[in-house]
Amino acid sequence: MNTLISKCKEARKPLVVAGCVPQGSRDTKELEGVSVVGVQQIDRVVEVVEETLKGHEVRLLTRKTLPALDLPKVRKNKFIEILPINVGCLGACTYCKTKHARGHLGSYTVDSLVGRVKTVIADGVREIWLSSEDTGAYGRDIGANLPTLLNAIVAELPPDGSTMLRIGMTNPPYILEHLKEIADVLRHPCVYSFLHVPVQSGSDAILTAMNREYTVSEFRTVVDTLNELVPGMQIATDIICGFPGETDGDFAQTVNLVKEYKFPQVHISQFYPRPGTPAARMKKVPSTIVKKRSRELTSVFEAFTPYNGMEGRVERIWITEIATDGIHLVGHTKGYVQVLVIGPESLLGASAIVKITSVGRWSVFGEVIETLNTVPTKRTPNQENSSACCKSYASYACSNEPEPCSCRPDSCEAQLTSEECTVSKNNSWIEDRNSKNLIGWFLRRRRNHVQKMKEDGITPRLKKKQIWVLGNMSEWGIIDRALLGGMFVSFSIIIAVVIRLGFRIMSSNES
Numbered sequence: 001m002n003t004l005i006s007k008c009k010e011a012r013k014p015l016v017v018a019g020c021v022p023q024g025s026r027d028t029k030e031l032e033g034v035s036v037v038g039v040q041q042i043d044r045v046v047e048v049v050e051e052t053l054k055g056h057e058v059r060l061l062t063r064k065t066l067p068a069l070d071l072p073k074v075r076k077n078k079f080i081e082i083l084p085i086n087v088g089c090l091g092a093c094t095y096c097k098t099k100h101a102r103g104h105l106g107s108y109t110v111d112s113l114v115g116r117v118k119t120v121i122a123d124g125v126r127e128i129w130l131s132s133e134d135t136g137a138y139g140r141d142i143g144a145n146l147p148t149l150l151n152a153i154v155a156e157l158p159p160d161g162s163t164m165l166r167i168g169m170t171n172p173p174y175i176l177e178h179l180k181e182i183a184d185v186l187r188h189p190c191v192y193s194f195l196h197v198p199v200q201s202g203s204d205a206i207l208t209a210m211n212r213e214y215t216v217s218e219f220r221t222v223v224d225t226l227n228e229l230v231p232g233m234q235i236a237t238d239i240i241c242g243f244p245g246e247t248d249g250d251f252a253q254t255v256n257l258v259k260e261y262k263f264p265q266v267h268i269s270q271f272y273p274r275p276g277t278p279a280a281r282m283k284k285v286p287s288t289i290v291k292k293r294s295r296e297l298t299s300v301f302e303a304f305t306p307y308n309g310m311e312g313r314v315e316r317i318w319i320t321e322i323a324t325d326g327i328h329l330v331g332h333t334k335g336y337v338q339v340l341v342i343g344p345e346s347l348l349g350a351s352a353i354v355k356i357t358s359v360g361r362w363s364v365f366g367e368v369i370e371t372l373n374t375v376p377t378k379r380t381p382n383q384e385n386s387s388a389c390c391k392s393y394a395s396y397a398c399s400n401e402p403e404p405c406s407c408r409p410d411s412c413e414a415q416l417t418s419e420e421c422t423v424s425k426n427n428s429w430i431e432d433r434n435s436k437n438l439i440g441w442f443l444r445r446r447r448n449h450v451q452k453m454k455e456d457g458i459t460p461r462l463k464k465k466q467i468w469v470l471g472n473m474s475e476w477g478i479i480d481r482a483l484l485g486g487m488f489v490s491f492s493i494i495i496a497v498v499i500r501l502g503f504r505i506m507s508s509n510e511s
């Protein structure tokens with residue numbers, strides 16, 4: 001961030017810095033002379049930009065009421081809505097800078113969140129990610145609680161399973177008393193059976209030093225209960241290596257915990273003292289030891305093979321992204337296992353039945369058998385609002401699940417014809433697969449790339465210029481370049497052969 005700020009200052013560009021860092025570290029030297037807008041004033045960003053463009057420096061950092069949930073937004077992925085359910089938390093972790101920025105817990109009401117969920121489903125969103133510093137603490141400041149919120153949201157999800165809910169990160173303390181209700185929600189077919197529960201350390205002594213307000217045994221209760229009550233449950237966790245005071249014995253307990261549970265995802269970080277936090281004043285573990293522990297834990301974790309045995313399984317997945325290789329589409333199973341499939345872009349926003357063909361360390365590969373819930377290409381406003389409903393939803397619906405389906409026949413049948421109901425085989429995928437070849441794939445890839453540049457507001461000509469000016473061809477993958485090179489060489493050989501043949505014919509005519 002500091003590098004970007006320096007670049008902008010050197011180029012004498014008007015600059016606004018927003019988010020946690022200016023809020024939590026307002027006196028940072030780099031922020032001098034720059035407009036800043038804090039996390040709770042983000043709804044005034046237009047004002048700040050306008051004033052900055054006039055040459056004024058604006059600083060809006062005071063805390064006020066929660067920003068509105070329905071501020072205009074451009075989604076990074078149009079199929080995914082990231083919905084904050086609260087700001088701040090009830091914790092006081094000794095290493096945490098976020099708390100300085102986000103402050104004490106401030107929860108949105110259940111009604112306002114449910115209203116937002118209805119709106120984004122009507123917008124065509126296919127995944128709703130609830131986000132929070134600590135999801136488990138939701139509502140304690142307003143007399144509500146997490147199960148109440150989750151049940152209210154789940155009741156609004158389309159019963160054809162076209163929109164999935166992902167519950168955000170939760171610390172163990174506040175979720176403990178609601179574990180059974182949370183498990184009920186996680187079993188719902190429209191909710192990913194996935195939870196991110198950061199443990200940070202496998203040693204109670206270190207958890208106390210971190211002021212995490214739970215013990216390893218309580219963390220185990222969370223994981224064991226959810227694993228027992230939710231089929232296919234996946235739990236991700238975080239570990240901080242080398243927290244001040246961490247002994248070899250403490251670290252060994254962490255390694256043993258990770259080995260025991262074989263978490264499919266572990267975010268491993270090395271302790272870094274954040275200025276102004278209590279942990280920054282504690283005696284540090286030497287950095288060589290911190291790095292060694294981090295490497296050791298990483299190699300323990302990377303040796304796991306969490307997806308072995310999935311080959312041949314048939315799973316339903318929800319597809320929302322194009323993989324960074326530009327070839328595969330990315331979907332997730334109900335347990336939030338990442339599945340890479342090859343298919344047309346019309347599968348984005350759809351769900352599909354896939355057969356798992358092979359597994360890797362971080363994801364699995366699948367073959368699409370059947371496509372469900374494709375995104376209609378043309379929609380009337382009326383259809384937008386009713387896309388959740390489908391006459392034949394029953395075959396994939398929530399009927400055998402604890403929560404009642406919210407799709408009422410009276411509201412469904414009048415609005416969608418059976419042709420619009422997309423719980424069916426997708427012939428375009430089969431056609432696309434039949435017409436798949438290397439040149440076709442290459443052209444599709446280039447077309448996607450150009451399309452993406454257009455969406456980013458960059459014309460291909462400008463982008464090309466930028467790439468060459470910067471001497472950076474990273475936008476062209478190695479396969480692109482090899483293919484282009486191959487085509488160029490083949491073309492040159494053909495031209496040379498034609499010219500040579502021409503000369504021969506001419507010389508034989510002359511003789």
Ligand code: SF4
Nearest residue numbers: 089091093096099133
């Ligand atoms: S690390 Fe602790 S203090 Fe920081 S946001 Fe999370 S719960 Fe709150």
